[in-house]
Amino acid sequence: MPLTLAFIGDIVGSAGRSTAVAAAKRLREKHGATLVIANGENARNGSGLSPDNYRELRKGAGPGGWGGIDALTLGDHWAKERQIIPLLEDPEQPVIRPANLSPAAPGKHLVRLSVADAPPIYVFTVLGRLFMPMPSDSPFAAIDREMAAIPEKDAMVLVEIHAEATSEKQAVAWHCLRNWTGNDSPRVIGVLGTHTHVATADARLLDHVLAAQTDVGMCGPQRSVIGRDITATLDSMVRQMPAPLEVASEDCRAQGALIRIDTLHRRAESIEAFDLAAD
Numbered sequence: 001m002p003l004t005l006a007f008i009g010d011i012v013g014s015a016g017r018s019t020a021v022a023a024a025k026r027l028r029e030k031h032g033a034t035l036v037i038a039n040g041e042n043a044r045n046g047s048g049l050s051p052d053n054y055r056e057l058r059k060g061a062g063p064g065g066w067g068g069i070d071a072l073t074l075g076d077h078w079a080k081e082r083q084i085i086p087l088l089e090d091p092e093q094p095v096i097r098p099a100n101l102s103p104a105a106p107g108k109h110l111v112r113l114s115v116a117d118a119p120p121i122y123v124f125t126v127l128g129r130l131f132m133p134m135p136s137d138s139p140f141a142a143i144d145r146e147m148a149a150i151p152e153k154d155a156m157v158l159v160e161i162h163a164e165a166t167s168e169k170q171a172v173a174w175h176c177l178r179n180w181t182g183n184d185s186p187r188v189i190g191v192l193g194t195h196t197h198v199a200t201a202d203a204r205l206l207d208h209v210l211a212a213q214t215d216v217g218m219c220g221p222q223r224s225v226i227g228r229d230i231t232a233t234l235d236s237m238v239r240q241m242p243a244p245l246e247v248a249s250e251d252c253r254a255q256g257a258l259i260r261i262d263t264l265h266r267r268a269e270s271i272e273a274f275d276l277a278a279d
Contacts, residue, residue, distance in 0.1 A: 001117050001263045004031065005158065006274075007192050008038035008069070008256040009199065012220030012227035013046050013247035017056055019278045020219045023254030024069050026276060031258055034115055037123060038219065038256075039160065039194045040072040040095070041080075046227060046247040048080030051087060054095060070094060071111050073125045075162035075195055076134040078107070098127045098162060100142035101134075110146060112155075118263040119154045122186065126172070128163020128195075139168070140175050147180050147188070155186040156266050158259075162195045166214045169193040173212040181209055187266045190259050192216050197226035199255045203271045211271035217255030224248035252278040 006027040011020045020038055027033040043053040049072065057069045071094035078097040079085065087093045088107030099109035113121045124146050126139035143159060150157065157180070161172045173191035180188040190211040193200070199217030206212050218227060225233040228245040235241045254276045260269045 002269070003035075003115060003118055003261045003263050004033045005121070005190070005259045005261060006031065006033035006036045006256060007158070007160075007216055007259070008036065008219050008254055009216040010039045010042050010075075010194055010197055010218045010220075011057070012042045012197070012218055013249075015247070015249045015252045016218070016220030016227070017043055017053060019252040019254050020057060020069065021059070022279045023219065023276050026279070027258070027274075031274070033258065035070050035113055035121065037071045037073065037158070038069045039075060039162070041074040041077040042220075042227065044081050046245070047077050049074060049084050049095070050081045051083055054084065054087060070113060071096070071123055073123065073160050074098065075125065076127060076132060096123070096125060098136065099124045099146050100126045100137040100139055110149075119156050119266060120152055122150055122155050122157045123160070124157075125160040125162055128161060128165060128168045130163065130165035130168045132164055139163075139172055143172070143176060144179065147186055150186045153185055154266070156189045156261065156263070157186050159188055159191045161191060161193050163193065164195060166200070169214045170212075173206060173210065177206045177210045181207075189261055189266065189268045190271070192257055199273060199275070201273075203257060203273045205268055205271060209267040211257070211259045211268035213257050213271060213273065216257045216273070217275070219254040219256070220252060221248035221250050222253050223250035254278070
């Protein structure tokens, strides 16, 4: 059975949230997406995810639903809005923090999504370590640890690498291809990068089985500097004047990737970047 999975890049602010919800519906209706996943760590005014944001993004998702986002991932701003932590700790809520934080960090870091007549799909996120302000464990070791802990050997897995460096993101994809594409264990079918808010032009299939893209971009105002107000950003960078970097609001678009999956052989058939204008 073929299956199409959509991943929406970092959702930025209120404009990004409304754009993401509209994009999820469009991805299902016009692009055949069965599952829609998104990074929500910038949903609350550009940094963090609140419970209200979470409910707004999730509304209408689930089996038979045609709206909303099926699962949300978080990155280095995972705890910026501390009220999200009870939802992170609730096993029934499909929202996760990065897997390679301290073992003492609260919250779950693996989500299981089920689809009729197909193997389950697990999703987890790892932080990169190059040029990233938040200390974290090796993403490579964390991937191996998470994969080995998945109880269903016929499962398919989507890995998100939330990182700055393109080299590190590409290395993670090749690591997953080398170590986790065997037939007798859970298989990684995709490795998608987030965090920079700038979509890269390298969506491709590695060895015809694993979908990879260094960064899927962002969901939010494109007339901006990675989602922030242009004037305030230039004041900060050009004049070195301290200024609040408010979230912009113009030219909202949803960027991300569509992965088409051969569920019988547990492999990606194609990956296609998307860039959808807000309705």
